Amino acid sequence: MTSSDQLRAAILLAAAMAEHERQCAERSLRFAERHEGLLDTGSAEQRKLHERMSAINRGSAERHLATRRIHLAHAERLRNWRLDDPLGVExxxxxxxxxxxxxxxxxxxxxxxxxxxxxxxxxxxxxxxxxxxxxxxxxxxxxxxxxxxxxxxxxxxxxxxxxxxxxxxxxxxxxxxxxxxxxxxxxxxxxxxxxxxxxxxxxxxxxxxxxxxxxxxxxxxxxxxxxxxxxxxxxSAGSGRSTIHRAVGMLCERMGCGPADALALLRARAFTAGLAVETVASGVVRREITLD
Known part of the structure; x- marks a missing residue:
C-alpha cells in the first residue's frame, strides 16, 4: 500500500469513527431522556436510580460528541496534509x-x-x-x-x-x-x-x-x-517522535533508571560511536544495541 493509499484509508477511518461516535451520542441521549421521563413515577429510590442513569448517559453522550469533534478535525487535517512536507505537523x-x-x-x-x-x-x-x-x-x-x-x-x-x-x-x-x-x-x-x-x-x-x-x-x-x-x-511508529522515546522507555524498564539517565546513555553511545542519537535509539528498539 502506497503512502497515498494509507492516507486515504486514514481519512476514511477518521470519518467512519466520527459517524460512529455521533450514533453513540444519539443513543446515549435517548437513554437519558427515557430515564428523565420516568422521574415522576415510582418510589424515591427509583427516582434516584433514574437520575443516576440520566447523568451517566448524558456524560457518555458528551464524551462521544467530544470524540466526534476530534475525529472530524483529524479527518480535515489529513485531507490538507502534505505527505512530502517533512516539516508538517502531525x-x-x-x-x-x-x-x-x-x-x-x-x-x-x-x-x-x-x-x-x-x-x-x-x-x-x-x-x-x-x-x-x-x-x-x-x-x-x-x-x-x-x-x-x-x-x-x-x-x-x-x-x-x-x-x-x-x-x-x-x-x-x-x-x-x-x-x-x-x-x-x-x-x-x-x-x-x-x-x-x-x-x-x-x-x-x-x-x-x-x-x-x-x-x-x-x-x-x-x-x-x-x-x-x-x-x-x-x-504507530511512523507518527510522533516514537523511536527515541521508545528506546528511553525500554532502557528505563530494563536497567531500572530514570528517563534522563536513559537519554544520557543513548547520547553517550551515539557520541563514542560517531552515530546519530536516532540511529542508536533504533538499534535499542530493534534489540541490536543493549547499552548494558
Missing part, C-alpha cells in the same frame, strides 16, 4: 490542538511510567515536551504519577520550587502557563495530555479533561467488532 495532534485551543502534546507511558511515545501539535509543544524528557520533571510527569491535573504558571515562585529546572526553560519558549491531565484511569495510567500557554486555567482544565477522557475511552481503548484497536494505527 495531523492527529494538530486536530487535538484545535479542539483544546492551544499547543498540545501527548505522552504515552510504559508499565514503569517511563515515556514510550511522544507527539506534539507544533514546535512549541514539542520543545516543551522534550524538556520534560531531558529534565525528568514537569507537568506531564506529575500528572501521570499523581493521576490528577498539574497546573503551573511560569514565573510563579511556588511552582518554580516544584519544577526548578523545567519552568525557567519553558519561559524561554514564550509559554506563560502549562496544564497537564492524566490519560487513562485510576487503574491504568496510559499517559498525559498537556497544553502550553493557554491562560484561563479553570476552563482549560475542564475542556482538557473531557478531551483526555474521550481520547482514553474512544480512541486508545476503542475496539472494533473483531476485538482489534483500529484507531491505534494513528500512534
Amino acid at each position: 495531523p492527529f495532534m494538530s486536530a487535538m490542538a484545535e479542539i483544546v485551543g492551544a499547543p498540545t502534546a501527548l505522552t504515552l507511558v510504559g508499565s514503569s511510567l517511563a515515556q514510550a511515545y511522544a507527539s506534539a501539535s507544533d514546535g512549541v509543544a514539542e520543545a516543551a515536551q522534550d524538556l520534560e524528557l531531558m529534565l525528568s520533571e514537569g507537568p506531564m510527569t506529575d500528572a501521570v504519577r499523581a493521576g490528577e491535573p498539574a497546573v503551573a504558571e511560569v514565573g510563579s515562585r511556588s511552582d518554580a520550587q516544584r519544577w526548578p529546572l523545567y519552568l525557567p526553560a519553558l519561559a524561554d519558549l514564550g509559554v506563560r502557563e502549562v496544564i497537564a491531565v492524566p490519560v487513562g484511569s485510576r487503574w491504568s495510567r496510559l499517559g498525559a495530555l498537556a497544553v502550553f500557554g493557554p491562560g484561563h486555567a479553570g476552563a482549560i482544565v475542564r475542556r482538557l479533561g473531557q478531551v483526555a477522557d474521550a481520547l482514553t475511552q474512544s480512541v486508545l481503548l476503542a475496539s472494533d467488532s473483531a476485538g482489534g484497536f483500529p484507531y491505534l494505527t494513528f500512534f
Whole structure:
C-alpha cells in the first residue's frame, strides 16, 4: 500500500469513527431522556436510580460528541496534509490542538511510567515536551504519577520550587502557563495530555479533561467488532517522535533508571560511536544495541 493509499484509508477511518461516535451520542441521549421521563413515577429510590442513569448517559453522550469533534478535525487535517512536507505537523495532534485551543502534546507511558511515545501539535509543544524528557520533571510527569491535573504558571515562585529546572526553560519558549491531565484511569495510567500557554486555567482544565477522557475511552481503548484497536494505527511508529522515546522507555524498564539517565546513555553511545542519537535509539528498539 502506497503512502497515498494509507492516507486515504486514514481519512476514511477518521470519518467512519466520527459517524460512529455521533450514533453513540444519539443513543446515549435517548437513554437519558427515557430515564428523565420516568422521574415522576415510582418510589424515591427509583427516582434516584433514574437520575443516576440520566447523568451517566448524558456524560457518555458528551464524551462521544467530544470524540466526534476530534475525529472530524483529524479527518480535515489529513485531507490538507502534505505527505512530502517533512516539516508538517502531525495531523492527529494538530486536530487535538484545535479542539483544546492551544499547543498540545501527548505522552504515552510504559508499565514503569517511563515515556514510550511522544507527539506534539507544533514546535512549541514539542520543545516543551522534550524538556520534560531531558529534565525528568514537569507537568506531564506529575500528572501521570499523581493521576490528577498539574497546573503551573511560569514565573510563579511556588511552582518554580516544584519544577526548578523545567519552568525557567519553558519561559524561554514564550509559554506563560502549562496544564497537564492524566490519560487513562485510576487503574491504568496510559499517559498525559498537556497544553502550553493557554491562560484561563479553570476552563482549560475542564475542556482538557473531557478531551483526555474521550481520547482514553474512544480512541486508545476503542475496539472494533473483531476485538482489534483500529484507531491505534494513528500512534504507530511512523507518527510522533516514537523511536527515541521508545528506546528511553525500554532502557528505563530494563536497567531500572530514570528517563534522563536513559537519554544520557543513548547520547553517550551515539557520541563514542560517531552515530546519530536516532540511529542508536533504533538499534535499542530493534534489540541490536543493549547499552548494558
